[in-house]
Amino acid sequence: MLGRVNHVAIAVPDLEAATASYRDTLGATVSAPQSLPEHGVTVVFVELPNTKIELLEPLGADSPIAAFLAKNPSGGMHHICYEVDDILAARDRLTESGARVLGNGEPKTGAHGKPVLFLHPKDFNGTLIELEQL
Amino acid sequence: MLGRVNHVAIAVPDLEAATASYRDTLGATVSAPQSLPEHGVTVVFVELPNTKIELLEPLGADSPIAAFLAKNPSGGMHHICYEVDDILAARDRLTESGARVLGNGEPKTGAHGKPVLFLHPKDFNGTLIELEQL
Numbered sequence: 636m637l638g639r640v641n642h643v644a645i646a647v648p649d650l651e652a653a654t655a656s657y658r659d660t661l662g663a664t665v666s667a668p669q670s671l672p673e674h675g676v677t678v679v680f681v682e683l684p685n686t687k688i689e690l691l692e693p694l695g696a697d698s699p700i701a702a703f704l705a706k707n708p709s710g711g712m713h714h715i716c717y718e719v720d721d722i723l724a725a726r727d728r729l730t731e732s733g734a735r736v737l738g739n740g741e742p743k744t745g746a747h748g749k750p751v752l753f754l755h756p757k758d759f760n761g762t763l764i765e766l767e768q769l
Numbered sequence: 770m771l772g773r774v775n776h777v778a779i780a781v782p783d784l785e786a787a788t789a790s791y792r793d794t795l796g797a798t799v800s801a802p803q804s805l806p807e808h809g810v811t812v813v814f815v816e817l818p819n820t821k822i823e824l825l826e827p828l829g830a831d832s833p834i835a836a837f838l839a840k841n842p843s844g845g846m847h848h849i850c851y852e853v854d855d856i857l858a859a860r861d862r863l864t865e866s867g868a869r870v871l872g873n874g875e876p877k878t879g880a881h882g883k884p885v886l887f888l889h890p891k892d893f894n895g896t897l898i899e900l901e902q903l
Binding site for chain 1: 782787
């Protein structure tokens, strides 16, 4: 069921500083920042040969990463996103096995314009998992 | 400088349960567990098309992930490993930029038998970064 790792998301308190760190110190290719008000984040992509890192900074008052950064002020790894072929089939298999899908169970449109679901971190060793149908 | 994401490591309190979760619930291909006493972990690889996830369970009294699990009893994302072509050149570039390399600055032999270094998470937005020379 799990396909490629689409991205690993890292929440950061200062996107400009984090971008400089990945670009200048770690020597990676980084995108321009993109504000996604409907997702409550500004994002920079770190492009790597086999996947990407998403640096996420809160945007607006109701950012979904605000609580994480309040708990982890320096930032940290926030979630990992796996690609799936069929997100509804994946959801049904997961819920049948007892895993909890966050929200109302219906896929939302993610930051890449594709349907996504998030799984409860308590069901997966403290790791927030995003599934994305490409 | 940064190459492929070699793996994302997830520390887990119960490797057997975590393996079953990735294999049965998430439908991924998982390896047999490997005990690495010299690294203080038992590891299972979750093989994905473009990279792998390493599930790590503490092994022995001085496991390097024991403190992390004491703080995060359910487990969680522990580090991300990037491949580099030349680990000594990478180290020199990093230390010249002011980033802190953990330990004495000399590469150690990692879990895959290759030279590795770890970078201080406080210098990289709360993310523990491993560099591995393939």
